[in-house]
Amino acid sequence: MSGDGLRQRKKDAKAKKTSGTPATKYPEISSIKSSILLFIAMFTIGFLALYSPKVAWRLISPYFTPQPVWEPVPPSRGVSAVDFSADVPKREATVEAFKHAWLAYERDAMGDDEYHPISHKGSNLSESGGIGYTVVDSIDTMFMMHLDEEAQRAREWIATELSFDREGKFNTFETTIRVLGGLLSAYHLSGNDPLYLEKAKDLADRILPVFDTPSGLPLSMVNLAQRKGISDVDNRGFVSTAEAATLQLEFKYLSLLTDEEIYWEKAEKVMEVIKGSHLTTGLASIFMNPEDGRFVLSAIRLGSRGDSYYEYLLKQYIQTNLSEPVYRVMYDDAMNGVLTHLVQKSQKAGLTYTSELIPERSMGGEISWRLTPKQDHLVCFFGGSLMLGAITTGSATGKVSVPPRADELTEQGKRDWLAGVELIETCMRTHDTATGLSPEIVHFRIPNDGIDGSGAAQDWYIKGARPGEFPPYDARYILRPETVESLFIAFRLTGNRLYRDYGWAIFESIQKYCRIESGGYASVVNVDEVPVRHEDKMETFFMSETLKYLYLLFEDANVLPLSQYVFNTEAHPFPIFHPSIRTGFS
Numbered sequence: 001m002s003g004d005g006l007r008q009r010k011k012d013a014k015a016k017k018t019s020g021t022p023a024t025k026y027p028e029i030s031s032i033k034s035s036i037l038l039f040i041a042m043f044t045i046g047f048l049a050l051y052s053p054k055v056a057w058r059l060i061s062p063y064f065t066p067q068p069v070w071e072p073v074p075p076s077r078g079v080s081a082v083d084f085s086a087d088v089p090k091r092e093a094t095v096e097a098f099k100h101a102w103l104a105y106e107r108d109a110m111g112d113d114e115y116h117p118i119s120h121k122g123s124n125l126s127e128s129g130g131i132g133y134t135v136v137d138s139i140d141t142m143f144m145m146h147l148d149e150e151a152q153r154a155r156e157w158i159a160t161e162l163s164f165d166r167e168g169k170f171n172t173f174e175t176t177i178r179v180l181g182g183l184l185s186a187y188h189l190s191g192n193d194p195l196y197l198e199k200a201k202d203l204a205d206r207i208l209p210v211f212d213t214p215s216g217l218p219l220s221m222v223n224l225a226q227r228k229g230i231s232d233v234d235n236r237g238f239v240s241t242a243e244a245a246t247l248q249l250e251f252k253y254l255s256l257l258t259d260e261e262i263y264w265e266k267a268e269k270v271m272e273v274i275k276g277s278h279l280t281t282g283l284a285s286i287f288m289n290p291e292d293g294r295f296v297l298s299a300i301r302l303g304s305r306g307d308s309y310y311e312y313l314l315k316q317y318i319q320t321n322l323s324e325p326v327y328r329v330m331y332d333d334a335m336n337g338v339l340t341h342l343v344q345k346s347q348k349a350g351l352t353y354t355s356e357l358i359p360e361r362s363m364g365g366e367i368s369w370r371l372t373p374k375q376d377h378l379v380c381f382f383g384g385s386l387m388l389g390a391i392t393t394g395s396a397t398g399k400v401s402v403p404p405r406a407d408e409l410t411e412q413g414k415r416d417w418l419a420g421v422e423l424i425e426t427c428m429r430t431h432d433t434a435t436g437l438s439p440e441i442v443h444f445r446i447p448n449d450g451i452d453g454s455g456a457a458q459d460w461y462i463k464g465a466r467p468g469e470f471p472p473y474d475a476r477y478i479l480r481p482e483t484v485e486s487l488f489i490a491f492r493l494t495g496n497r498l499y500r501d502y503g504w505a506i507f508e509s510i511q512k513y514c515r516i517e518s519g520g521y522a523s524v525v526n527v528d529e530v531p532v533r534h535e536d537k538m539e540t541f542f543m544s545e546t547l548k549y550l551y552l553l554f555e556d557a558n559v560l561p562l563s564q565y566v567f568n569t570e571a572h573p574f575p576i577f578h579p580s581i582r583t584g585f586s
């Protein structure tokens, strides 16, 4: 049905074009002329084909490349019936997994920032004590899963033990998305328990001084006890674009709750600075200078230090109920850049993936950009994000069906939706490993990459993984959520069981290879090696994101609908609202 709609529109467009052609006055002459032209063209191409087949093919191949047909889910894979009811056994399996993770942490390391499930120990981010990294990051998942007793104990710890009066260097971005974000969604989901808002405000006030730079871009680190921003000497004092531009949902929601404009202004100013120094392509380099607010010559990518910049452009537009058009403009601009410059197709199977652009300076000082076919697992958030963007800024009618019909989306909307669907497929293909888990970083094959073609059957590979040597960083799975996050969004926007099946397969691999019998879950050092070797760490995002998105994937879709909630980059949901304070900048 939807395919017909698209074809019909194309026909209409064609019909319009022909009737509008001015050459109808002398039809015979114009048809003779075009026959001659056609003959010349055929002759030229024939000639070229003899002497330079490559050039000839480049000329005619666009006419033979099939146009994409509208399939809102991968053809022949998806089940067409939309079913949003809960899959109770699978949902409950994710709750069991959460309890297995949480109860071990509680037993061994309650209150510590991080958990090491194999040595049964906890550790803190600074010598001066924890800041509730794991507890606060996990509590809203407990609310969703109706784990009332666990949530009650976590609340008790927050009420009696949690303190932000800690010396040490804390990462501004991580502290904001995990701890501030966790407190704010706990406040909302608990039915406005004032404890969480009080703690959130205390933390935010300690973070605020990071914005006191000449440009307004935040410093990367903060000493919470001294209320002082600290610049990141490891990166020459520069700040990551993603880190500077992924604080806004949290500070703006806090502003709404407290009625204090300062949080809003500081967070919004960052976006204004970024817009002011934007690169012509709509893309953003991964580092900025907090002194002058300009981009620093550095890589452009959707992976680490770039990822959530793009995510929050869209989500800021969604958070204030589409009332700030500046974010729509910035997002659309960015997507044009990404789709034009970063999105590629793999050689053999035609998988859609994203590359990175690496700047290189020649001897003469000229800068050129090298396209590198490296994709972080982090990029797997982008499939779902593209689909969400497609029905938001790419909606032609204001209302979009589930799944969207072709005539409900603009050209850009259709382009982004299809790219999102394909990127999720690619991320699923990167789970074709011995464990069914995907590695931290994959490289895609390109011509002349120096890899022996006979050995490499796949379109992608893990760089530097050699038998007998300790696996490289690239080969790990550290319990990351990005693929299941995209599956959750894709399911909510299509109602297609395919995405639940994909999520279940990943969950089963996690159960099989990451679960530690005595409690907790651990990272795997090489996803392509069985039996697995573990790394003694359970990242906090496993309980706050990975298990939450899996749970919500199998939960009834009426719970936390995407029309009413926006998830921060750590999977903490905030309600969408209409701002009374400001309506964006331009």
Ligand SMILES: *[C@@H]1O[C@H](CO)[C@@H](O)[C@H](O)[C@H]1NC(C)=O
Residues within 6 Å of the ligand: 111, 112, 113, 122, 123, 124, 128, 129, 130, 131, 161
């Ligand atoms: C972490 O900090 C807390 C204080 O919040 C302290 O009680 C705990 O002992 C510390 N844990 C470790 C492993 O040092």
Ligand SMILES: *[C@@H]1O[C@H](CO)[C@@H](O)[C@H](O)[C@H]1NC(C)=O
Residues within 6 Å of the ligand: 321, 576, 577, 578
């Ligand atoms: C968002 O906008 C829509 C349409 O304008 C409106 O129906 C809805 O109530 C708004 N939601 C909020 C939370 O303001």
